[in-house]
Amino acid sequence: MNCPRCKSSDSTKNGIVGGRQRYRCSGCGYNYTVEKKSKAETYTVEGYNSIFRHFLARLRRKSKCYTKSIEMLKYSIILLMKYRNNELSIFN
Template sequence: MNCPRCNSSTHKKNGVVCGCQRYKCHDCGYNYTVEVKSTASSPSVKRQALQLYLEGLGFRSIRIFLEVSHVSVQKWIKKFGQELEDLKSENEISIVEMDEMHTYIGNKKNIAGSGLLLIELGKNSSTALLVAEERKLDN
């Protein structure tokens, strides 16, 4: 640990500030604290949590898989939902991808199925809008 001002490695303890140890540089007399690294999860982990949630996993199952707190997962999902509400009517959609699944009942004339509409709001977006719709049988 070096002084941020003069890069000297000679220092001594100089009290505690907000629960963090303060140090004083012997060479320049500058007081500083050691920066604590953040425990925040990356956006990719948060997005993966959202994908797992949309696949049907619960908060505690996602917690075990991603090794984060289930409360964190719950807050991320809630935040994604709020972002989705904010983006729903404001932005123009650039990419729309549709996937449909068919199941034949009895013979090939009776088709039953469901579709899933996935709307992605850009490459670096943390929000995706999914809409599920069941297809009605034609008699």
């Protein structure tokens, strides 16, 4: 996270204020806190991560014949993401 005043990325933790982590910029000495994400945002992101991990785990199965080519795995992940985002017209 960058300092809001001087945009430096060199900062250290400097306590907790109002339940949020406080930081001190090593460049200019400015103290600042970072806005917390809401629980709703966290649940949504974790839900998507869970779905993605589920489909990636299916690629690891030893009982199925999946390609080991990096290029084909990249295409498989791209197809999965396009399918999940309803960007594939062949499935509609």
